[in-house]
Amino acid sequence: MSMTKSIHADLLLLVRDPIDQDALIQHVRADEDGAVVTFDGCVRNHSHGRRTLYLDYEAYESMALAKIREISVQLREKFPIHLVAIAHRLGRLEIGETSVFIAVSSAHRPAAFEACRFAIDTLKRTVPIWKKEYFEDGAVWADGEMPPAPVETRAAKPAS
Amino acid sequence: MPLSSQTARVKVLFFGRLKEVVGQAEDTVELPDGAPIEALFSHYGVNHPELARFRASLVASRNQEFAAWTTPLHSGDEVAFLPPVSGG
Numbered sequence: 542m543s544m545t546k547s548i549h550a551d552l553l554l555l556v557r558d559p560i561d562q563d564a565l566i567q568h569v570r571a572d573e574d575g576a577v578v579t580f581d582g583c584v585r586n587h588s589h590g591r592r593t594l595y596l597d598y599e600a601y602e603s604m605a606l607a608k609i610r611e612i613s614v615q616l617r618e619k620f621p622i623h624l625v626a627i628a629h630r631l632g633r634l635e636i637g638e639t640s641v642f643i644a645v646s647s648a649h650r651p652a653a654f655e656a657c658r659f660a661i662d663t664l665k666r667t668v669p670i671w672k673k674e675y676f677e678d679g680a681v682w683a684d685g686e687m688p689p690a691p692v693e694t695r696a697a698k699p700a701s
Numbered sequence: 702m703p704l705s706s707q708t709a710r711v712k713v714l715f716f717g718r719l720k721e722v723v724g725q726a727e728d729t730v731e732l733p734d735g736a737p738i739e740a741l742f743s744h745y746g747v748n749h750p751e752l753a754r755f756r757a758s759l760v761a762s763r764n765q766e767f768a769a770w771t772t773p774l775h776s777g778d779e780v781a782f783l784p785p786v787s788g789g
Contacts, residue, residue, distance in 0.1 A: 582789050598788070601716055601781055604765040605788075629788060641789050661789060669762070669781070670788030671717040682718045685785030688760050691769045 551613040552626040555602055560642045565626035569646040574623050576650035578657040582641035584634045588683070594675045596683075598631045598640060601669040605629070608668040612660055620656040622647040627660065629670060640672075707734040711741065711774050714781040719759070723749055738763065738780060739770040758785055 552568045554560075562581065570577050584596050613625045623646040630640050643660050647653040665686060672683045713728045720726050723745060732741060738761045746752045761768050762781045774780065 599716065600788070601714065601762075601765075601783065604762060604781070607765050665789040666786070668788050669716065669783050669786055671784065672787045673717075682784065683787040685717075685787035687758060687785045688767055688783070690760055691767050 551610075551624060552628075553606060553609045553613060554628040555600060555606060556628055556630050557632045558630075560628045560630055560639050562639065562642050562644075565628060565642055565644045568626045569624040569644045571623060571646065573648060574646040575648050576653045577644055577646045578650070578653035579645075580641070580643040580657050580661050581639055582661065584636050584638050584640055586636045588674050588676075591676050593636065594677065595636065596634045596640070597673045597675065598629075598634065599671055599673075600629070600631050602631075604669050609664065612663050612667070615663065616645065616656045616660060619659065620647070620652040621649075622652050622656045625656070625660070627664070629664075629668070631670070708732065709734040709736065709774050709776045709778065711776070712779045713741065714779065716781065717784040719752075719755060719782050719784055722751060722755070732774065734775055735773040737771045737773055738768060741774060741780060742770070742782065755784070759783060 552565060566577055566579060586593055609627050613627065616622055616625055626644040628642050634640055641664065643657055645653045645656045645660065667688050671685065673680050674683050708731045710729060710731050713730055715723050715726055730741060730744060732744065760783045761770055762783060763772050764779055
């Protein structure tokens with residue numbers, strides 16, 4: 542255990558205004574870190590061969606924040622990282638805007654790279670957020686991923 | 702399955718395309734205490750038979766945790782029916 546590590550204080554946010562990427566980066570960088578790796582997820586102008594006009598994101602906010610927090614805990618269990626900042630934006634987003642931003646710091650770069658990749662991949666599978674894609678001729682809910690379903694458990698309650 | 706005569710008052714949330722099918726984002730339902738999440742979903746199928754075709758692609762949650770469809774419900778629980786997620 543290093544004595545110099547700052548107290549664990551990840552920054553995990555759902556926001557409706559543009560994400561302040563620099564604030565997230567500054568949040569995770571510290572003197573003991575040799576690397577900050579970031580992921581900038583942005584709104585693409587096409588989907589399945591159609592021109593996208595804009596996206597609208599909604600979330601089950603309380604659960605989404607809990608699941609994002611779980612990701613930050615997993616990151617720390619799996620990788621020797623320092624700090625994590627994750628922000629996901631909700632509401633209407635225009636082409637080119639950032640929908641999700643992740644920053645991870647670590648003493649050495651491999652951990653930050655791997656943790657950042659793990660964070661976005663896990664977020665896309667487990668965090669209850671949905672996007673609706675608006676096209677010139679209509680709108681559709683984006684094809685999503687099914688979160689890992691819990692094992693069906695038998696009722697544990699005794700009969701009497 | 703013997704069910705208690707007590708009722709459970711449960712908050713229900715719908716998201717994404719499911720919200721559009723059911724026509725509401727939030728509801729409160731009374732059902733027999735201990736009834737499984739599956740029974741709650743079936744309750745909405747009465748008025749919205751088209752829900753059946755979403756069943757295989759849905760995940761349920763109870764109190765902000767993914768939950769099996771057999772999970773028994775009690776008063777104060779918050780249940781959500783979650784279409785495949787598409788954040789990021």
